[in-house]
Each structure stands twice: as structure tokens, then as C-alpha cells.
Amino acid sequence: MHSENIVKLFTAENPAALIDRSELTECVALLAKLCSSKQPIRFASEPGGVALTAMNGDIQAETSIAADVDARFSAALPAAALLKLMKKGTPSSTAILELLSDEVDPNAERLVANKCAIQLAETRFVLDATPTDVFPEPIRHVEGSKVQRFSIASAVLWNAIDGTIDAVSTDQTRYYLNGVYLHSHNGRLRFATTDGHRLYIQDTNVQTGKVEVGAILPTEGAKFVASLLDGHASADPVKVEISSSVAVFVFRDVAVTLKLIDGTFPDYPRVIPADPDKSATIAGGALSARVASLVECTGAATVYLKFSGQQLVIKATGPSGDGMTGMECAYQGEEMEIAFDARYLRSAIEAASPDGRSMRMRMADPLSPALVTGSVGGWTGVLMPTKP
Incomplete structure (x- = not known):
């Protein structure tokens, strides 16, 4: 599908994007799991498509979708309303998103959108939009930090989180227990959680060798990763990146980035009989x-x-x-x-x-x-x- 054949379908000179309806629905459904009812998903044009980003505190999810898109297309749209529209709106194979503004300044370098029109077949809907300027800065590895990279089968990762998450502490005074401790143990990757009453450990067959891995994944972030894996876990690998402050999990064409808990997990082996x-x-x-x-x-x-x-x-x-x-x-x-x-x-x-x-x-x-x-x-x- 070539852009020169598409632009004729757009109703205005405003920034617009034409996207496959089913692919957009799938991407929004994934990211909406991270957002509350009023939180937005950020849309931004990129070569060959649109980048979608959702954030909730210290958790970030990113994906991309192929699209015919204006290079100026950039806005944040409410996740829940957009997902409902994609699932319940008039049947169509494509969706056309067009950014609108109540105030048009001919001298402005770009359109500051406060609305987004969505065309589904012959039906046109309009959603509120938020400028991406107010969207939080993306979570990234600190420049120059050492990043450890490895892969883990998605089924193994889901099993490790699911089997340990229940023992995570909710005591805010011991914040370093409020997550899943992912670390090296005898040359292999191990997951551990404790609330002081119980300790859950899941060993894996993922070899870390001489590289010492150590990170405390925040509870909600670990749960979000597991929710995306649930029902989709297989032998397909999840690519993992861990630095001193950030962990990134890439799977299902989504990159989930978590800010790590800054603390030291206790020396739990000493309590094992x-x-x-x-x-x-x-x-x-x-x-x-x-x-x-x-x-x-x-x-x-x-x-x-x-x-x-x-x-x-x-x-x-x-x-x-x-x-x-x-x-x-x-x-x-x-x-x-x-x-x-x-x-x-x-x-x-x-x-x-x-x-x-x-x-x-x-x-x-x-x-x-x-x-x-x-x-x-x-x-x-x-x-x-x-x-x-």
C-alpha cells in the first residue's frame, strides 16, 4: 500500500495516519493493560509506521505498527476509549486517524492537537487528544551504564514470576522486598521473593556463566510482564536487558521497561534449613x-x-x-x-x-x-x- 494512493482518502491537510484496524486493535489492547481508564497512549510517527507508548509510573511499554502516516503525526489518545472504539466501532479493515485543533495558528511550526478524528468505514468518531509534550520522558538505561543481555524462554519467565509473586512483601518500610529478585545463583538465573513469613524460589536453566546478574523487579512491573505472557507463553525467547537502574523485556513485538528497585535484597539463603x-x-x-x-x-x-x-x-x-x-x-x-x-x-x-x-x-x-x-x-x- 503506497502513501500516494492513500493521501486522497484523508479529508484535510491535518496530520493523519492510515492503519490496519486489526493490528491497531491488538496493539492498543496490549498497551491498555498498563493504563488506567483515563491514561493515554502516545502515538508518534516513525519511518514506515507509528510508534505507540504507554506509561504508568515506573513501567513503560512500547510497540510499533506499520502505517501510512504523516511525519507530523504526534498525539496522546485515551487508552480505554480508543480500545472500546476499536473493538465496538463500525466494522472496517482500516482506521484513519486525523489530528484536529480548535485553534489554528498559520505561523505555528506544527499543529497542537486537542482532538483526534477516527474514521471507521463510513463512521467518524472524535476523541480528546493530549499534546505529547506533557507525556513523561521515556525510561531508558542511563547513558554509559553497563547493560547485561540474555534470553529466557517466555514459558520459563512466566512460570518464574507466577510461582514467586505471591510471596512479595507489601511492607513499604522494607521497600527492597517489594519486588521479585532476579539474580545469578550457581551460574544460572534464579528468581526469589520473601515477605518475612515465607520465601519462594524458582530456579531456571538459563545460564548466566561468569556474569553476575542482580535486579529487583517492582511488583507491578513483574505482574504486567506476566500478564502479557499469560496465554502466550511458549518456547519463544524473551530478550532481556538489565542495567543498574532499568530492566527491559522484549517479546510479542513489545518492549516493557521497568525502573528497578534501588536496594539490596537480603541474604536469604541463610534462612533455608x-x-x-x-x-x-x-x-x-x-x-x-x-x-x-x-x-x-x-x-x-x-x-x-x-x-x-x-x-x-x-x-x-x-x-x-x-x-x-x-x-x-x-x-x-x-x-x-x-x-x-x-x-x-x-x-x-x-x-x-x-x-x-x-x-x-x-x-x-x-x-x-x-x-x-x-x-x-x-x-x-x-x-x-x-x-x-
């Missing part, structure tokens, strides 16, 4: 269901697990009364009772064995952390017990 001598193998789905039932019926926040032989007894006491149930388990060690926060226990079970199958708990005594593993390869949970 070396070799607990008691071990229980349990059906994770059945245990989670029993804990949920007891909590629902009693209102208890804490559950007690009593291991003895091939039997696990689960007890809870709350405002609504007492409850007790049991189930089979393969247990090795002396009889022992240990208490856990019910919510943290269920979280660890679901992270270890999302399929509900076998999981393993290794324990030393009622006051020491328990190690939890399951069907997810490379995942380890450390769960602090509640004092009896």
Missing part, C-alpha cells in the same frame, strides 16, 4: 481443600498439622468453633505437630503443586522453617511456622 530430618509426601490438592474447609467453617487463621506414621491430622480453632480432619500421607520421622498461617500454607501448596498432585514437606521441629517442594521443577518454598 540445611537438611530437615522429617519428611511428608502429601496430595497437595486434597490438603489445600481440607485446610480451606476448616478455615471457612471455623474462621481460624492458623491450622495445626500433626504428622504420625501414615496419617496427617489437621486441626483449626477460630471464632466459629473447632474443626478437625485427617488424610493419608507418607511420613518419615518422629511424631510432630507444627502450625502454619492458613493463607500462607495454601499459597505454598498451590505454588508447589498447581496440578494438585504430590508435594513434599521437610521439617526439623515445630519452630524451624519447613521446606516445601512439589511438581514444579526448580521451585522451592520456605514456610515459617506459627508459634503454638
